[in-house]
């Protein structure tokens with residue numbers, strides 16, 4: 001008897017931010033909005049690829065971390081990403097990130113203190129295919145580190161992407177949110 005083993009495959013990581021440090025996250029926890037939000041998008045391997053998986057309710061898992069900007073103290077681990085932003089400002093510009101550029105994740109307690117709910121992508125086509133895993137504790141960065149993202153150029157290569165968060169949505173049905181607390 002052969003049993004296929006399925007899992008979730010990492011597809012891409014992207015970030016959301018706002019014009020000011022007091023708004024930028026797409027999720028709001030007990031009324032608290034953070035400066036930004038990191039999304040790590042994964043698809044269910046049983047569907048073969050991201051686009052196919054996005055058509056299924058159990059197709060995607062997005063892991064989210066909040067970013068909170070405060071003061072001038074640079075987050076050195078997160079700087080492995082933000083220090084490269086000036087090299088990638090122009091449309092189609094490329095920069096290379098160090099292999100340990102996601103090490104800031106190690107400062108999180110990854111096995112607890114996260115919320116889970118079933119919802120949609122926050123960008124078109126807004127597919128209802130996402131199991132969200134949202135960590136409660138934000139990543140703390142300097143004000144300059146979040147400001148660096150606002151200087152990235154938009155698709156016209158002229159305007160800057162000063163904000164890219166989706167407006168808060170009212171769920172059309174009651175959401176079931178699970179919080180993984182202390183064991």
Ligand SMILES: [Zn+2]
Pocket residue numbers: 014015016039122123
């Ligand atoms: Zn996103």
